[in-house]
Amino acid sequence: MSDMIEKDDDEQAYVLDEQVGYLLRLANQRHALIFQQNMSEDLTPMQFSTLIRIAEHGELSQNHLGRLAAMDVATIKGVVDRLKAKGLVRSTPDLQDKRRSIISLTQEGQRTVGTLKIDGKFISEKTLDPLKPSERKTLLALLKKMS
Numbered sequence: 001m002s003d004m005i006e007k008d009d010d011e012q013a014y015v016l017d018e019q020v021g022y023l024l025r026l027a028n029q030r031h032a033l034i035f036q037q038n039m040s041e042d043l044t045p046m047q048f049s050t051l052i053r054i055a056e057h058g059e060l061s062q063n064h065l066g067r068l069a070a071m072d073v074a075t076i077k078g079v080v081d082r083l084k085a086k087g088l089v090r091s092t093p094d095l096q097d098k099r100r101s102i103i104s105l106t107q108e109g110q111r112t113v114g115t116l117k118i119d120g121k122f123i124s125e126k127t128l129d130p131l132k133p134s135e136r137k138t139l140l141a142l143l144k145k146m147s
Contacts, residue, residue: 031127038123040115042086046071048116050079051088051105055113059104061094088112 016022035045043051046069053068054060060068066076080103083089088109094100105113128136 027127031123034126035123038119038126040119041112043116044079046075046079047083048120050076050083051109051113051116052120054089054103054105054109059102062091062101062103065103083109 032045035048039048049069050065050071053065057065057068062076062080063073065080066073069076069079071079080089080091080101084091087106089103090106091101091103094102128139131139
């Protein structure tokens with residue numbers, strides 16, 4: 001009988017609205033909608049991150065780019081292929097290692113990154129809008145600590 005009482009107490013103690021995964025998913029859904037509504041270019045969040053990483057680091061191997069953008073090898077290849085089709089990045093063989101591709105921004109990609117940074121700042125502001133400045137700092141610090 002005591003096992004039954006403990007189980008009931010445990011089940012009642014679990015409130016979905018208080019669970020980190022659920023709350024992160026809701027926050028991510030909100031951010032994704034804000035991103036979609038306010039991104040002036042026809043890009044996905046992964047394409048956005050990839051272009052920003054290339055702008056930050058300059059020419060780099062596709063493998064290194066994938067690590068910097070938190071994507072596995074297959075995912076970054078697909079993202080790069082789509083960005084190449086849009087004329088935003090180029091891929092050239094590495095002169096030291098022919099198995100590697102070096103990814104860089106095209107002139108159009110460089111122009112696009114300027115717009116992306118403006119969009120990105122606005123999207124971040126809209127996402128964090130419900131929070132006070134001190135709460136924003138705390139949230140970002142905690143998310144960085146978790147990543």
